[in-house]
Amino acid sequence: MSPILYLSDSVDLKKFTNGEFIIEPSALSRFGKLDLKKTNLLSKEAKENGHKVYLEWDILMVEKDFIKSVEFFKQIDLKNIDAIRVQDPGAINWCLENTTHDLHLNLETGNHNYLGIKSWLEKGKSRISRIVLSIEWSKSQLEELLPRLSCPVEFLGMGRILLFYTPRYLLNVGLSNRESTLEVGDTGHWLEAAGQSEESPHKGFPLLENRHGTFMFLPSDHCLLDYLKDLKEVGISYLRLDNRFMSKELLESVLEQVKAPSIEGFQRVKEISEARLIRGFYNTNKSDVLFKKLKNHRIQRRDENYLGQILDVNKKNYLAIKLKNPKKTLSLGDNLCLQTPDGKTKYLTVNWLKDCAGNDKDQASGEDLVFVNHVGGVSVRASVYFSHE
Amino acid sequence: MRTRPELLSPAGSLDKLKIAVLYGADAVYCGGQKFGLRMASDNFTNEELKEGVVFAHSHGSKVYVVLNGFLHDEDLETLPEFLKLLEEIKVDAVIVSDLGTIETVKSNCKVPIHLSTQASCLNVESAKLWKSKGVERVVLGREVTLTDAKEIKEKAEIEVEVFIHGSMCMAYSGNCTISNYTQGRDSNRGGCAHSCRFEYSIDYAEGENSKSTFMSSKDLEGVALLPEFVAAGVDSIKVEGRMKGPHYAGTITKIYADALRELEVNEKLSPESLAYYDSELLKVTHRDYSSGSLSHAAGEESIYSEREHDDKEYEVSGVVADVVANEFILLEVRHAFFVGDELELMPFVGKSQKFRAKTVLNFINETREKTKPGELVKLPWVPGAEKLNLVRRRLV
Numbered sequence: 001m002s003p004i005l006y007l008s009d010s011v012d013l014k015k016f017t018n019g020e021f022i023i024e025p026s027a028l029s030r031f032g033k034l035d036l037k038k039t040n041l042l043s044k045e046a047k048e049n050g051h052k053v054y055l056e057w058d059i060l061m062v063e064k065d066f067i068k069s070v071e072f073f074k075q076i077d078l079k080n081i082d083a084i085r086v087q088d089p090g091a092i093n094w095c096l097e098n099t100t101h102d103l104h105l106n107l108e109t110g111n112h113n114y115l116g117i118k119s120w121l122e123k124g125k126s127r128i129s130r131i132v133l134s135i136e137w138s139k140s141q142l143e144e145l146l147p148r149l150s151c152p153v154e155f156l157g158m159g160r161i162l163l164f165y166t167p168r169y170l171l172n173v174g175l176s177n178r179e180s181t182l183e184v185g186d187t188g189h190w191l192e193a194a195g196q197s198e199e200s201p202h203k204g205f206p207l208l209e210n211r212h213g214t215f216m217f218l219p220s221d222h223c224l225l226d227y228l229k230d231l232k233e234v235g236i237s238y239l240r241l242d243n244r245f246m247s248k249e250l251l252e253s254v255l256e257q258v259k260a261p262s263i264e265g266f267q268r269v270k271e272i273s274e275a276r277l278i279r280g281f282y283n284t285n286k287s288d289v290l291f292k293k294l295k296n297h298r299i300q301r302r303d304e305n306y307l308g309q310i311l312d313v314n315k316k317n318y319l320a321i322k323l324k325n326p327k328k329t330l331s332l333g334d335n336l337c338l339q340t341p342d343g344k345t346k347y348l349t350v351n352w353l354k355d356c357a358g359n360d361k362d363q364a365s366g367e368d369l370v371f372v373n374h375v376g377g378v379s380v381r382a383s384v385y386f387s388h389e
Numbered sequence: 390m391r392t393r394p395e396l397l398s399p400a401g402s403l404d405k406l407k408i409a410v411l412y413g414a415d416a417v418y419c420g421g422q423k424f425g426l427r428m429a430s431d432n433f434t435n436e437e438l439k440e441g442v443v444f445a446h447s448h449g450s451k452v453y454v455v456l457n458g459f460l461h462d463e464d465l466e467t468l469p470e471f472l473k474l475l476e477e478i479k480v481d482a483v484i485v486s487d488l489g490t491i492e493t494v495k496s497n498c499k500v501p502i503h504l505s506t507q508a509s510c511l512n513v514e515s516a517k518l519w520k521s522k523g524v525e526r527v528v529l530g531r532e533v534t535l536t537d538a539k540e541i542k543e544k545a546e547i548e549v550e551v552f553i554h555g556s557m558c559m560a561y562s563g564n565c566t567i568s569n570y571t572q573g574r575d576s577n578r579g580g581c582a583h584s585c586r587f588e589y590s591i592d593y594a595e596g597e598n599s600k601s602t603f604m605s606s607k608d609l610e611g612v613a614l615l616p617e618f619v620a621a622g623v624d625s626i627k628v629e630g631r632m633k634g635p636h637y638a639g640t641i642t643k644i645y646a647d648a649l650r651e652l653e654v655n656e657k658l659s660p661e662s663l664a665y666y667d668s669e670l671l672k673v674t675h676r677d678y679s680s681g682s683l684s685h686a687a688g689e690e691s692i693y694s695e696r697e698h699d700d701k702e703y704e705v706s707g708v709v710a711d712v713v714a715n716e717f718i719l720l721e722v723r724h725a726f727f728v729g730d731e732l733e734l735m736p737f738v739g740k741s742q743k744f745r746a747k748t749v750l751n752f753i754n755e756t757r758e759k760t761k762p763g764e765l766v767k768l769p770w771v772p773g774a775e776k777l778n779l780v781r782r783r784l785v
Contacts, residue, residue, distance in 0.1 A: 060561050062530075062686075063537040066512040089508075090515035110508060110563050110577070112461045116489030119522065136569065141462070164585070164604070165564045167532055173689040174591055174599035192594040195603075197587040202571050207591065216604070218570050280570070287575035303436040311710065311721055312765040317753055320765050322710070324403075326440065356711040356719050358752075369711050369719070369765075371752055380763035 001232050001239045003258050004154065007042055007053070008033070010248065019051040020238070022085065026187050027072040029056040030165070030212055031244055035187065036075055043080040053080055057095075058087040058106055059212050060165070066090055083129060092124070102129040104154070112136065114145055121151055130154055130238065135161070135222055138285040139234060146235035155231065158223045158254055158269075159242025160206065161280065164216035171209040187211055206245075223277035225257050226266045247272070301383065310338065310382040311369065318371045319348075321384055328386070329365040337387035338378050347387055348375040393653055394618055394626045397453070397550065398642045401631035402431040404777075405638045406441045406452075408708070411737050411777055412639045413646025416451035417441075418484060420631065421471060424456040424464060426507070426579050439478045451481035457505035458578040459563065460490050469497040476500050484528065486563065486577075491522055501525045503550065507563040507577065512537070516545035526550055528627065531557055532682050535614065539621035548624040553611040554641055554670075555629025557681060559585050559604045588696050605693040610678035612666045615648050616657055617683075633674075634723075636705035639735060639779045640673045647738075672703040672781070702785055706732055709778040710765060717750075717767040718774045722760045726782050734771045735779045744771050 005011060007021040023046070024032030025039040034042065043053045055076065061069055069091070084099065086092045087106035095103055105120055105128050112134065121128055132154045137145070146153060171191045191209040195216065196202070206217040224231060231239065239258065243251045250272045257265035270277055281287070307328050312320035323330060332353055338346040351373045353361045364370040398414035400406035409417050419441060420432045433441060438454070445452045454475055456468070468490070475483065476498035483500050485491055486507035494502055503526040504510055504519050510527045519527055526548035529538055535551070542549045558565060565576055567584040574580025585604040592598045609629070611618070618626055628641050644666050651662055658666070670678070679691045707720040718734075726732065728749040733741040749757045750767040760766050768780075 060509055060530075060564070061512055062532050062534070062682075063512045063540055066514065088512070088515060089510070089518045090512040093514040093518040110459045110487050111489075112459050113465050113487070113489035114462055115465060115492045116487045119488040119492050123518070123522070136566070136575075144462070161566075161570060163565065163567045163570060164560045166560045166604075168559065168606075168687055168691065169689065170559070170603045170692065171591065171593070173692065174601055174603060175593065175595075175597055177597075194592045195589040197584075197589045199587040200571055200584060205589075216567070287569050287573055287580065288578050301434045301437060303434060306436070312752070312763070314751060314753070314764075320752065325436070356752075357713045357716070 001228070001236055003157070003255070004054075004238055004240045005251075006242065006244050007046060008244075009042075011243070013046055013049040013051060016049075016051060019046075019049075020054070021046050021051055022054045022056050022240075023081075024056045025072065025076070026211065028069055029058050030215065031208070031210070032056065033190075036072065040077040040080070044077070047080045052082045054083045054085050054104060055081045056085045057091050058085060060088050060167070061090060062167075066094075070094065085132070096124060096127060101127075103127050104130040104132060106132045108132055108134040114148055117145070117149065121149070132240075136281050136285060136287075138281050139230065139283060141285070142234045142236070152237035153235065154238035154240055155224075155236045156222055157228075157231075157239035157241050157258070158225055158277075159221060159240065160245050160275075161218040161220070161222050162215060163205070163218055165213065167213040169209055170214040171207060218278075219275060220278040221273065221275040222280050223269070223273075224279060224282055225254065225261070225269055226263075227279070227282065228258065228261045247274075250274075305337075305386040305388075307336065307384045307386055310378060310380055310384060313378055313380055314374065315376075316374055318374055319378060320369060320371050323364060323366065323368045323370065326366055329363055330368075330370065331363045332361075335387040337385045338375070338382045339385065340377070340379050340382040342379070344377055346375050346377050346382075348372070348378075392619075392622070392624075393649060394623050395451075396642065396645050396649060397625045397627045398638060399555075399628055399631040399633070400441065400452075400638070401633070403433060403437045403441050404708075405631075405635055407444055408635050408639045408777055408779070409642045410445050410448045410450045411775075412642040412735075413737070414450055414642045416453060416481065416625070417445060418453040418455055418627075418631070420455045424458055424460060424468065424471065424490075426455065426457050426577070426581070435474055438474070438480070442478045442480055446479070453482045453484050453503060454480050455484045455505070456490055456494070457484050457486040457507050459487055459507070459575075460578075462489075464578075465489055465493050468493050472497040472500065482526070488522060491524065495523050503548075504528060505562075506530055506552070509561045509563055510541075513541050513544045516541045516547050516549075520545055520547045526624065528552075530562060531609070532561065532686070534685060535617050535621045535623070535683050538623055542622050542624070549622075550625035550627050551618065551623045551683075552609055552629060552681075553615070553618065553626040553645065553683075554609055556676070557606040557609050557629070559606040586696070601692075602694060602696055603692060605676075605696075606681075606687075607679035607691050607693040608676045609681045609683075610670060610675075611680055611683050612644065612648055612670065613658070613663055614680060614683050615645070615652060619652060634705065635708055636703075636723075636779055636781065637673050640669065643735065643737070644669050674701050674704075703733075703781045703783055706730075706760075706780045706782045707766075709734075709774055709776055709780065711776060712774050713770070715770055717770050718780075720766050720768050720780055722762055722764050722766060724762060724782070725760050727759050728757065730782055732768070733781050733783070734774055735781065736773050737775065737778065741781075742771055742773070744769060 083102040398409035400417040400419040568576035
């Protein structure tokens with residue numbers, strides 16, 4: 001697995017042999033700080049040192065910003081760029097039609113199935129030389145996916161977990177002394193903070209506001225540096241090490257661990273890291289198992305024998321039933337089964353049946369609202385079924 | 390007036406679907422038990438979907454079914470069966486978020502595909518790409534202005550749907566995973582815990598600190614901009630809110646339907662009617678309103694500074710369950726009220742009618758001094774009252 005780092009002044013290019021670096025111009029990338037001149041200079045320097053350079057264009061863009069981004073893009077010296085990393089489908093489409101470079105497709109958002117990824121690869125044909133997958137993919141899912149893909153895959157080995165991305169400026173507004181020399185949205189605009197809420201068990205969410213909007217990260221960082229062999233076996237080809245928020249000391253330990261993995265090396269990384277390190281969803285992703293608890297399934301309509309719902313209960317006097325199954329007819333003498341929202345089951349034989357005006361009826365159907373004799377223990381919203389007992 | 394845009398309303402349940410259709414929705418969107426983004430909503434069983442489509446079509450309205458979760462491989466395994474049902478019952482479109490779902494839809498049925506706002510389609514090139522993949526309509530990201538929407542429609546030659554009303558994600562839709570990592574619930578498969586609405590303490594690197602609901606967005610409200618929606622050629626105006634109640638579904642639909650009717654006749658909204666629409670929109674529970682990014686990029690004025698909603702001006706007293714002409718209306722009570730209270734009946738078309746609950750009786754004609762939610766009561770008959778009309782009461 002080849003490690004990939006982000007390029008900045010603080011990276012000593014001479015320390016690496018055949019390295020792979022992502023270059024982030026401020027105008028095109030979410031956390032980029034480089035202007036055009038610096039982008040061209042650093043990419044040239046990296047190329048001269050024998051490294052590969054990938055241009056990050058990962059912002060999402062409304063039309064006005066898209067046009068500005070394209071104008072900026074056209075000024076970049078692309079001869080020093082080996083591939084373009086794109087995320088906004090608009091940028092993907094534009095690059096396919098207006099450049100000849102290899103593309104690294106960032107599929108970290110909204111791409112969690114094989115068919116979708118296959119469709120992206122078909123769209124890009126031979127131009128897509130790498131895909132970047134979301135860290136929400138678990139190991140078992142990756143094991144199924146990767147053998148089916150025709151394109152190498154990049155995965156985050158270590159770095160911050162982005163939780164939230166908005167184009168709105170949310171931090172500056174809370175400062176009493178607002179930025180006076182820089183306007184919000186200017187190229188140099190950069191505000192950092194930490195947030196916490198009494199309603200969340202997590203403390204110290206890193207927050208960042210720059211020209212592209214506001215970002216929130218998880219307080220813990222993603223780290224799979226104790227699973228390197230595993231990742232290789234699964235079929236991950238490229239490992240991204242997000243050094244943008246790492247100290248120099250931590251980065252050195254991380255690189256050492258990737259070069260020569262060991263339990264001690266991993267321990268050192270853990271000790272140096274300011275953030276707690278987690279494996280996220282790598283071992284398992286069960287983020288849908290709580291869904292069944294979000295609503296009361298007892299009041300959901302099950303259609304075999306379903307008749308309707310209790311709308312009113314008047315103790316010892318009547319029940320009101322809203323018929324909701326056009327295929328069924330309720331008749332005097334029918335046996336009904338009533339399932340209450342709190343899980344009780346009650347039975348009733350229809351001894352009398354009346355319409356809203358109080359007229360006696362023999363039958364009711366369609367969407368009629370009818371009143372029948374009362375049975376104890378039934379509450380409003382109970383589901384009504386025909387009973388065969 | 391240029392082509393009238395479709396009014397698309399939320400239908401969190403079969404009852405809400407009927408209410409939205411009767412109050413003037415040209416189309417409704419709803420979800421089945423799986424594949425959507427509102428797992429806590431009642432949603433529709435297959436039988437309810439069938440009934441909902443029949444009901445909507447019989448009133449000239451369309452039904453779109455959401456499949457807009459970011460679906461995983463295991464979700465796609467069971468999707469084809471559901472798609473066959475949707476085609477069989479003649480739903481008018483499905484709303485999807487990712488390419489895998491699009492491919493699955495294309496392979497299994499011929500139901501038209503609309504791209505969900507979850508996919509954050511924000512620019513012309515993006516719309517072109519989705520169109521090349523078989524999408525007939527894009528629900529644009531809420532960050533897109535009406536000027537941009539017009540450009541996207543014209544240059545990408547694709548139908549565009551734009552949100553006009555309701556709650557808004559602060560993040561680019563689909564780009565928030567707070568619930569995934571803090572609550573273990575996938576926000577993009579229906580488990581959003583609304584952590585963006587929490588109050589946060591913020592410690593700035595510069596040493597300052599503050600406390601605010603800085604990630605909470607005001608609600609979108611765009612009735613005054615309706616002529617601009619029409620001028621931009623927007624194909625569908627969308628109201629958010631499948632989780633909200635019948636009062637919301639009915640009232641919001643009615644106001645936008647009334648406003649669209651007025652535009653068809655007069656090509657502009659008069660100041661008097663605009664004031665009326667605004668006042669009606671205030672009667673529904675809401676956060677402070679903002680026009681979001683419809684005119685220009687949403688700024689700091691779009692941040693909602695409260696944890697809870699404002700006090701309600703009105704609440705729904707109930708839904709008309711039946712009418713016996715010249716005698717009484719039978720109301721399914723949703724919020725308690727007293728005998729003697731002044732209530733308002735909201736007809737499907739036209740202005741509300743005030744009436745007093747001079748008598749409140751239960752089915753066996755016992756007087757109810759105070760009603761309680763979940764009971765049926767007889768109220769004095771109001772001319773023009775129809776089943777599923779809403780009855781509301783002013784609180785302040």
